[in-house]
Amino acid sequence: MSTTNTIYVGNLDQRVTDTMLLEYFSPMGTVSNIKIVAMHRNGPFPSVNYGFVEYVEPQAADRAIQELNCCKVLDYEIKVNWAQQGQQLTKEEAPSHYQIFIGDLAPEITDDLLTQAFGVFGTMVNAHVMRDTMSGNSRGFGFVAFREKADADQAIASMNGELLGSRNIRVNWATQKSQSDTPPPRPGQQLPYETVLQQTPNYVTSVYVGNLPPNTTDNDLLQPFQRFGFIQEVKLQADRGFAFVKLDTHQNAANSIVHLQGMNINGREAKLSWGKDRAPSGYQSGYNNTGYNNGQQQQQQQQQQQRPQSNNWRQDRN
Structure with missing residues (x-):
């Protein structure tokens, strides 16, 4: 193990599991190993755990330190820094839960x-x-x-x-072993969850999936996406190489974009981004995180509202 690829994560709430830690740290790059060390102290103060996250690339580790240090996970602000020489992280020591x-x-x-x-x-x-x-x-x-x-x-x-x-x-x-599972993300392939979450307004719950081969089926999309939330609808146009998957919440849709980016569907790497949903009645424009100013946002919403009801959440992409 090289400490240049491994970071220390301290002040962990005791409820944090390996899987939860992976949710926070995998958007920074490909994680090769995770270990949480349980601490039990006597005294009036609650115990906190610590752990280690090992990345394939040192750039991903550096990015995690910059973006996740002092991030609040459950009830505690975690401390993220480089692991020191001699601190061990071996797969044999990983919890067997x-x-x-x-x-x-x-x-x-x-x-x-x-x-x-x-x-x-x-x-x-x-x-x-x-x-x-x-x-x-x-x-x-x-x-x-x-x-x-x-x-x-x-x-x-x-x-x-x-x-x-x-x-x-x-x-x-939680971890599937079949060949059809989504491969682990590659360094630089993902944007941070919070960045993706803020790219569109909260009412948007549709995900655009591009670069699909002609033999794509609904099940090819249902299997990976159902891990992230309730799927309300799938609109597949395999002959045109894209689909739209509508999930139940904006947060679940953002999470799927982060973790399924570049997934292999019948030999091709899928390209994921936000779809387009119709703004709810009474929605006020002025949301600036999409890159639109107020006038552009309002014009876009008016154009969306003029579309037929049957296609009110979808915008085809050529």
């Missing part, structure tokens, strides 16, 4: 409710709902960890499709 993914979570589901639902399956270690770092709103999915694989298997078999709160949830392994 079995992580499962919980999708289509209703907005009212909390960590406690998720714990209650999955705590009946033996060796559950923790349960966590992923939330937007700015708004605190649920991102529509979460993770549950088990010490024993048999308990994770039972949870998947028993809970997939079951009603939790106001929605039927999807339950599967």
Whole structure:
């Protein structure tokens, strides 16, 4: 292990898991290894953990230090810096917990409710709902960890499709091993989540997927996108090489753009960006993060409102 590719992450909330840490640090570049070290201290103050994140490229590690130091994760501001010589990060030391993914979570589901639902399956270690770092709103999915694989298997078999709160949830392994899975992101391929989130107004939940081969099917898109939220609609024009995938929330759509950028679909690297949705009634223009001034934004919205209702969320790209 080279310390030039490895960063130290301190002041970690004890609820932070390997998977959660990957959510925060993978947008900076390809992560090759993650380790969290649990700390248990006696005294009046709550214990915090620390960990290490190893990247393929040192540039990604430097970027993570610049952008994520003092970022608030759950209840604590994390400390991110270069790992010191002698600090070890080996795959053999990584926790052996079995992580499962919980999708289509209703907005009212909390960590406690998720714990209650999955705590009946033996060796559950923790349960966590992923939330937007700015708004605190649920991102529509979460993770549950088990010490024993048999308990994770039972949870998947028993809970997939079951009603939790106001929605039927999807339950599967957090890390798929099949060849059809999305490959890990490459350095420089992703923009930070917060950057993508602010590129369009909050009412936009549609993702444009380009560079598709003619043999693309709806299932080729459903499989990777369903990990990030409830899919409301897929509009595929394989003969023209693109599709639009509409998710349930702006946050889930942004997360899919970050993590699915460059995914392999039948031999081609997909190009992802924001689609176009119709502004809700009464929406006030003046949103400047898209690169439009107020007049341009208002004109664009008026043009969108003149489109037929059946195509009100889609804008074809040539």
